[in-house]
Amino acid sequence: SSLFVYPTKIIIKTCGTTQLLKSIRPLIHLAxxxxxxxxxxxxxxxxxxxxxxxxxxxxxxxxxVIYIEENLPNNLCFRKAxxxxxKNPSYSWxxxxxxxDNGVHFSDGEFTVEVCxxxxxxxxxxxxxxxxxxxxxxxMTDLTGIGNINPRxxxxxxxxxxxxxxxxxxxxxxxxxxxxTPEDGFSYxxxxxxxxxxxxxxxxxxxxxxxxxxFKPATVSVSTTSHRREVWTRVAHAMEPLGLKCRSxxxxxxxxxxxxxxxxxxxxxx
Amino acid sequence: xxxxxxxxxxxxxxxxxxxDDNDPTVTTMGLRLLDFESLENxxxxxxxxxxxxxxxxxFDAYVLSE
Numbered sequence: 001s002s003l004f005v006y007p008t009k010i011i012i013k014t015c016g017t018t019q020l021l022k023s024i025r026p027l028i029h030l031a032x033x034x035x036x037x038x039x040x041x042x043x044x045x046x047x048x049x050x051x052x053x054x055x056x057x058x059x060x061x062x063x064x065v066i067y068i069e070e071n072l073p074n075n076l077c078f079r080k081a082x083x084x085x086x087k088n089p090s091y092s093w094x095x096x097x098x099x100x101d102n103g104v105h106f107s108d109g110e111f112t113v114e115v116c117x118x119x120x121x122x123x124x125x126x127x128x129x130x131x132x133x134x135x136x137x138x139x140m141t142d143l144t145g146i147g148n149i150n151p152r153x154x155x156x157x158x159x160x161x162x163x164x165x166x167x168x169x170x171x172x173x174x175x176x177x178x179x180x181t182p183e184d185g186f187s188y189x190x191x192x193x194x195x196x197x198x199x200x201x202x203x204x205x206x207x208x209x210x211x212x213x214x215f216k217p218a219t220v221s222v223s224t225t226s227h228r229r230e231v232w233t234r235v236a237h238a239m240e241p242l243g244l245k246c247r248s249x250x251x252x253x254x255x256x257x258x259x260x261x262x263x264x265x266x267x268x269x270x
Numbered sequence: 271x272x273x274x275x276x277x278x279x280x281x282x283x284x285x286x287x288x289x290d291d292n293d294p295t296v297t298t299m300g301l302r303l304l305d306f307e308s309l310e311n312x313x314x315x316x317x318x319x320x321x322x323x324x325x326x327x328x329f330d331a332y333v334l335s336e
Contacts, residue, residue, distance in 0.1 A: 013280045036300060040286035
């Protein structure tokens with residue numbers, strides 16, 4: 001799990017049976033004490049592998065949306081919730097977005113890519129079981145190729161006992177993050193990063209390719225959020241050379257957060 | 271699929287705020303002025319803790335348990 005704190009933005013991403021949405025109210029309160037007023041909220045997630053294990057308020061998406069709305073102030077009046085489907089119902093993308101009438105200040109050229117990977121290659125997944133001591137995290141970052149995804153980034157990594165790995169990458173004002181659950185039967189890895197449409201477009205492709213190659217998953221879902229539409233086309237260009245074929249595509253407009261495009265890919269051959 | 275296991279799929283929350291644009295502490299520090307204990311209290315409600323952290327001129331990044 002990860003937390004990113006910017007001067008006027010906070011991002012929390014948690015897995016397991018955490019109760020993420022319970023952070024909304026205390027964060028709004030703490031920000032208010034600093035003279036800051038909330039003007040935007042975005043909540044996203046995939047479809048849980050073990051939905052029955054999730055505690056309140058994460059019992060289902062409808063319940064989550066009710067809870068969010070109850071905890072947001074009335075000034076966030078533009079609200080939209082959507083479940084973006086894929087051909088396989090196990091891979092739906094859940095999005096809630098809201099903003100105040102004076103608008104959220106999402107940067108025009110900025111985009112967020114959220115990648116979810118399941119059925120990781122078993123040999124590669126074994127690299128995420130702890131074997132070393134204090135330097136285990138750095139060794140894992142180097143040996144798996146994660147450190148090479150963005151060589152410019154300052155990496156903060158952590159290995160869990162007996163297995164599992166998390167890292168945050170810090171590169172100027174942009175973050176990236178990876179989380180890995182390597183156990184057979186429910187192996188999972190995520191990669192998320194922020195980019196700009198003004199970057200070299202080949203960088204988007206190469207970054208995605210390098211991240212997915214670390215895990216060689218059977219299924220990949222990619223969500224892109226941007227005010228510009230061209231980003232999602234780059235995703236397919238990154239996946240196809242890796243033997244991953246696009247199986248579904250969904251697009252939805254969120255006036256506040258921009259356009260969300262959700263694509264799923266599966267391995268043509270393992 | 272296993273009957274039960276660790277849920278890898280994350281939940282992700284992004285909150286945006288605004289303040290007085292003329293106040294330089296908002297534009298340069300803002301939420302980064304929150305003390306560590308306050309952040310930990312929020313994370314306790316979520317049911318995780320900070321296990322590692324790094325920061326630069328622009329933002330702070332924390333790796334959390336779970």
